[in-house]
Amino acid sequence: MTATADLWHHYGRTRAERDRAVPDAFHWAWSQDGGPGCEVLGDLTGRVVGDLGAGAARHAAHLAVHHEPAVIVAVDASPAQYEMATDLFGHLAPRLRIASSDAVPHLQAAKGAKATKSGYDVLYSVFGAVDFTDPRELLPAAAAALKPGGRLVFSTLAHYANGAAPQPDLVAADVPAKTPEGETASLRRWVLQEQVWVKALDEAGFTNIAVDRLPARSNGPRAAVTLLVTADRQR
Ligand SMILES: C[S@@+](CC[C@H](N)C(=O)[O-])C[C@H]1O[C@@H](n2cnc3c(N)ncnc32)[C@H](O)[C@@H]1O
Known part of the structure; x- marks a missing residue:
């Protein structure tokens, strides 16, 4: 494995070959088949919105x-x-802008950028960058990129996908991944107890922090409980 291997090469690839449709619904839950939807983001009309990861x-x-x-x-x-996103949904420009960047530098540059120069109104992540980036870097960058009172919402695992308990401290664990060539690799995932997320968000400048537990919708081996976390940037 090289240090620069794209460990997300395989993710969603099979689906992209057979399903090019814009989804009719928006799901936060791990199972992607129910539970709350995008109403949690608030009214998006005229808003500047970012999906992290x-x-x-x-x-x-x-x-x-x-x-x-x-x-x-x-x-x-x-x-x-x-590349996959651009191929599937590039035609939705200019309302949808697809950006190739790590979330942290993207957020740090947001206030000077053309599309987002006065900041984001809403940021969200569905098992995305928030799960795979040190919260001590990502959360302050998100707070700084949001307008005062702007909202961050993310869904994340309430426990590891294999059922192991979440971390009681702000630490990551290595989880299995595959290189584009199919070799075994690992990447860092932050699977944290609710109060660890709340403290990290508070320290990053968020307020009105709430955590909802979305139950697993089946008992299969891939079933998992989701934490749905909402927080507002301090005014
Ligand atoms: C499990 S996938 C989820 C993708 C999508 N949100 C979904 O629900 O299908 C995690 C995604 O987060 C992206 N990601 C992880 N860390 C990131 C970071 N620091 N900046 C931007 N993207 C990141 C990965 O490249 C990957 O595409």
Whole structure:
């Protein structure tokens, strides 16, 4: 494995070959088949919205087509995901903007950038960058990129996908991944107890922090409980 291998090369690839549709619904839950939807983001009309770790941009495409944000920026660090998103949903420009970047530098540059120069109104992540980036870097960058009172919403695992308990401290664990060539690799994932997220968000400048537990919708081996976290940037 090389240090620069794109460990998201395979993610969503099979689906992209057979399903090019803009999804009719937006789901936060791990199972992606129920529970609360994008109403949790608030009214998006005229808003500047960002999806952090958007993957193939299916959630962002839904918002671009079924709502009326001023712009929605789908940010992903994986070149493979960026290419997939562009192929599937590039035609939704200019309302949907697909950005190839790590979320942290993207957020740090947001206030000077053309599409987002007065900041984001809403940022969200569906098992995206928030799960795979040190919260001590990502959360302050998100707070700084949001307008005062702007909202961050993310869904994340309440426990590891294999059922192991979440961390009681702000630490990551290595989880299995595959290189584009199919070799075994690992990447860092932050799977944290609720109060650890709350403290990290508080320290990053967020307020009105709330955590909802979305139950697993089946008992299969891939079933998992989701934490749905909402927070507002301090005014
Ligand atoms: C599990 S996938 C979820 C993708 C999408 N949100 C979905 O629900 O299908 C995680 C995604 O987060 C992206 N990601 C992880 N860390 C990131 C970071 N620091 N900046 C931008 N994207 C990141 C990965 O490249 C990957 O596409």
